[in-house]
Amino acid sequence: xxxxxxxxxxxxxxxxxxxxxxxxxxxxxxxxxxxxALIGESGCGKSVLIKHINALLRPDSGKIHIQGTDLNTLHxxxxxxxxxxxxxxxxxxxxxxxxxxxxxxALAAHWPQPVSAAQAQEIHFALHRxxxxxxxxxxxxxxxxxxxxxxxxxRALVMKPSLMLYDEPTTGLDPPRAAAITELIxxxxxxxxxxxxxxxxxxxxxxxxxxxxxxxxGRIHFDGPPALLLSSQDKSIKxxxxxxxxxxxxxxxx
Amino acid sequence: MxxxxxxxxxxxxxxxxxxxxxxxxFLLFFWKTLKSARDxxxxxxxxxxxxxxxxxxxxxxxxxxxxxxxxVLSLQAVNQLFQTVPHYLTGTTVSKLALQExxxxxxxxxxxxxxxxxxxxxxxxxxxxxxVDALExxxxxxxxxxxxxxxxxxxxxxxxxxxxxxxxxxxxxWITAVAMTGMSSYEFFKGVRLMAETKDxxxxxVKSLLxxxxxxxxxxxxxxxxxxGARGVGQAATQAAVFSCVAILTLDFIVGWVxx
Numbered sequence: 062x063x064x065x066x067x068x069x070x071x072x073x074x075x076x077x078x079x080x081x082x083x084x085x086x087x088x089x090x091x092x093x094x095x096x097x098a099l100i101g102e103s104g105c106g107k108s109v110l111i112k113h114i115n116a117l118l119r120p121d122s123g124k125i126h127i128q129g130t131d132l133n134t135l136h137x138x139x140x141x142x143x144x145x146x147x148x149x150x151x152x153x154x155x156x157x158x159x160x161x162x163x164x165x166x167a168l169a170a171h172w173p174q175p176v177s178a179a180q181a182q183e184i185h186f187a188l189h190r191x192x193x194x195x196x197x198x199x200x201x202x203x204x205x206x207x208x209x210x211x212x213x214x215x216r217a218l219v220m221k222p223s224l225m226l227y228d229e230p231t232t233g234l235d236p237p238r239a240a241a242i243t244e245l246i247x248x249x250x251x252x253x254x255x256x257x258x259x260x261x262x263x264x265x266x267x268x269x270x271x272x273x274x275x276x277x278x279g280r281i282h283f284d285g286p287p288a289l290l291l292s293s294q295d296k297s298i299k300x301x302x303x304x305x306x307x308x309x310x311x312x313x314x315x
Numbered sequence: 316m317x318x319x320x321x322x323x324x325x326x327x328x329x330x331x332x333x334x335x336x337x338x339x340x341f342l343l344f345f346w347k348t349l350k351s352a353r354d355x356x357x358x359x360x361x362x363x364x365x366x367x368x369x370x371x372x373x374x375x376x377x378x379x380x381x382x383x384x385x386x387v388l389s390l391q392a393v394n395q396l397f398q399t400v401p402h403y404l405t406g407t408t409v410s411k412l413a414l415q416e417x418x419x420x421x422x423x424x425x426x427x428x429x430x431x432x433x434x435x436x437x438x439x440x441x442x443x444x445x446x447v448d449a450l451e452x453x454x455x456x457x458x459x460x461x462x463x464x465x466x467x468x469x470x471x472x473x474x475x476x477x478x479x480x481x482x483x484x485x486x487x488x489w490i491t492a493v494a495m496t497g498m499s500s501y502e503f504f505k506g507v508r509l510m511a512e513t514k515d516x517x518x519x520x521v522k523s524l525l526x527x528x529x530x531x532x533x534x535x536x537x538x539x540x541x542x543x544g545a546r547g548v549g550q551a552a553t554q555a556a557v558f559s560c561v562a563i564l565t566l567d568f569i570v571g572w573v574x575x
Contacts, residue, residue, distance in 0.1 A: 112448070115452050117448050117451060117452060141454040141455070141456070142454065144451070144452055144453065144454045145453065145454040147452070149449070149452040151445045151448065151449055152445070153444060153445065155444060155445040155446050155448065155449035156446075156449075157441075157446055157449070157450075158444075158446070159437075168453065169453045171453075171454070173360065174360075220453065220454075
């Protein structure tokens with residue numbers, strides 16, 4: 062993998078909803094092999110930003126290049142082919158609830174049903190890597206939140222992507238499970254030669270990332286290594302780091 | 316009105332759209348669906364499941380309602396006509412109305428409630444839980460994977476269901492007429508054959524094809540436009556059923572007007 066190769070390039074990306082500017086000119090470059098955390102307060106445009114990277118949303122203006130290809134010019138078959146190289150893990154896993162886990166994964170890999178023995182083996186292996194055994198026949202409703210997230214990652218990986226997008230993969234999980242998912246993302250990025258962008262609120266394991274990008278009011282407020290973020294004297298960064306790392310106080314009326 | 320554009324170019328209204336705006340979205344949706352007809356590899360293997368869902372599972376209800384419709388038609392024909400016109404016209408009345416009108420309309424209305432609403436709810440639920448986005452992110456289009464199989468299934472099963480409906484209604488009408496008046500089966504079927512024409516078969520075929528298209532297209536559009544969680548899904552299901560019924564009765568008149 063050429064570590065200097067630009068995998069994602071965003072140039073002056075703008076997006077409005079109902080006249081409210083959500084992305085107000087994002088310029089960002091992600092290189093091959095990087096593990097990037099995208100942080101910021103709720104509603105600052107993190108999820109909107111990564112949905113632009115696989116064209117689930119289209120920008121009002123600005124350019125998006127994925128491995129040198131201008132995404133704005135891609136439609137139809139070419140867009141479908143590009144998307145198959147980008148794995149995405151959604152906030153609530155977004156597993157197809159009318160299909161078994163194995164069927165979910167076969168669909169992602171574009172394998173017709175019934176799958177061959179070799180394909181079934183590949184599904185088994187992908188689940189095994191996530192620490193999941195013998196769950197291919199189960200339906201998503203039978204899984205816990207953490208298991209659903211792992212299946213969603215496995216489902217994205219059977220597509221053999223070169224770029225992974227994670228939308229809050231640890232939200233709603235208890236701290237040990239959240240830490241395990243972050244470790245898994247880190248391990249996959251290294252083992253599978255992936256480039257990953259992770260939207261997260263979890264700063265407890267921020268050191269695992271190569272780079273942190275912080276959004277604020279639709280703009281990039283910080284872009285640098287985790288250590289620099291944690292030692293920053295910028296008021297809004299300090300406040301965000303403190304509130305994201307500290308337990309939320311609960312007021313009890315006596 | 317501010318709009319958010321999805322990958323497939325659909326405009327998602329951020330405020331409740333007006334009638335014209337909604338009509339524009341609907342036409343755009345229809346156009347995108349037509350364009351996805353080339354993607355046979357995606358929807359080809361899926362339509363049979365949908366056809367079974369629509370056809371086989373709806374058959375008992377269609378047969379039950381058609382039987383009672385045939386009985387009521389026969390009852391009315393006997394009461395209104397028996398004293399003044401030849402008895403065999405009971406068979407003519409029942410068969411003409413069952414074939415040209417009630418078979419396709421009853422099938423369409425039953426499917427609007429049963430299939431239209433559940434289809435919209437299923438797709439709406441997929442939309443609000445990001446399953447539709449997940450599908451698109453895997454390199455499928457919602458039109459080819461979700462809409463086309465349902466439309467094809469609707470357009471192929473509705474004519475078949477309409478045939479079953481017409482046969483059941485005529486059979487039930489015949490039994491009722493014979494049981495109520497003592498008229499012979501020969502007389503009843505003489506009336507059925509007497510004024511039979513190509514239109515009796517062509518009209519329900521055209522109607523049921525159009526009804527199948529309308530029900531599934533409206534259901535898919537409503538479902539995939541659902542927003543705002545469970546409430547939005549409920550609204551989509553209700554609107555799919557209501558708009559399908561309105562579309563069926565409107566199309567019924569237009570097709571009848573053109574073809575009769």
